[in-house]
Amino acid sequence: MGDTKKITINKEIFLKRTAKLYDYWNNGNDENLSKVDALVFMVGNDDDASQYSKSNALQIWLYNYELNDMLAIFTRSAIYFLASSRKALFFQPVGNEEPNGCVPSIIVFTREKSDKDKANFTKLAEKLKENGSSFGHFAKDSYSSDFAKGWSSVMEEYGIKLTVDVSASFAHLLSEKDNIEVELCRKAAQASVNAWSHARKKIIDIIDQAKKVKHSRFAEDLEKAMTT
Known part of the structure; x- marks a missing residue:
């Protein structure tokens, strides 16, 4: 991504497509997706990572950009983003405490290098635990950057396991073009x-x-x- 100080997310497109995601998640028509309590999407900064990952496809669909070393968590009650300060500015137009239609409140956390995001990861792990025990992810997408490893370590500490592969569900969701x-x-x-x-x-x-x-x-x- 280029200079994020000059670029911000397209609020209208983001809210429209996020609403579509939540409608699809909540309507019960996709059995695999409807059984998860939260969605967890990590994108690392690996040079050898696949350029055609589901995570990147979802980012482009929602944000119109690929954002490396970023964690996105979607729960029924809130959306959480963890990213660098520059990327946090990118999300400024949509960061708020109030729901927007079926889109829940959006909370943006800024990365903290001093503790390698330990405190941030801990907060997000606690939020996940509060929302249930069944978590969806893209099973084939894996990253080995320090950021991704840090999150994996905290998930292990909290006994959080990503067990539901929602790749097919999102392939169907993204196939319907606006x-x-x-x-x-x-x-x-x-x-x-x-x-x-x-x-x-x-x-x-x-x-x-x-x-x-x-x-x-x-x-x-x-x-x-x-x-x-």
């Missing part, structure tokens, strides 16, 4: 068509005239065609 997503898909498809048309003409021209063109130059031309 108008904004449909428009983005349309633009992406058009960009792909334009890029291929440009690339095809370039390749034919290079072959017909026996030109020598560096791959880097060809890539630059293609990128320019896609962004202009």
Whole structure:
């Protein structure tokens, strides 16, 4: 993510999609999701972590950005975010103590390096314990950054186990596109068509005239065609 001091979350999109999440969670139509008491999503800062994780997909859907080394916990009564001070500013437009429709209150915790977030992790672990014992997560997403390890250690201390894989539930939730997503898909498809048309003409021209063109130059031309 870029300079978070200048970027804040799109409040309208976030609340709309979070409301959709809670509606889906609470309506009882998804048996696997409806049985969990809370949802726990950790995103670390691992260089070798999958770029196509469910956690990142959820972040982009809710926040429009990928936010590394961040913990998000969704309970029936509140939403908790733990992130750096810069990322906390990103969530400022939605951080409040009051529910908004079916979206519960949103509480943002700022990371504390002096104790490696021990106090923050402890507070969040206690909040989880207060909400039940069945917790959902994305089973295939795992991170080994110090931040992620610290949270895992505190969960172990409190006997918290993430046992319900909600990957399939969220795959279904995210598959239903809203108008904004449909428009983005349309633009992406058009960009792909334009890029291929440009690339095809370039390749034919290079072959017909026996030109020598560096791959880097060809890539630059293609990128320019896609962004202009």
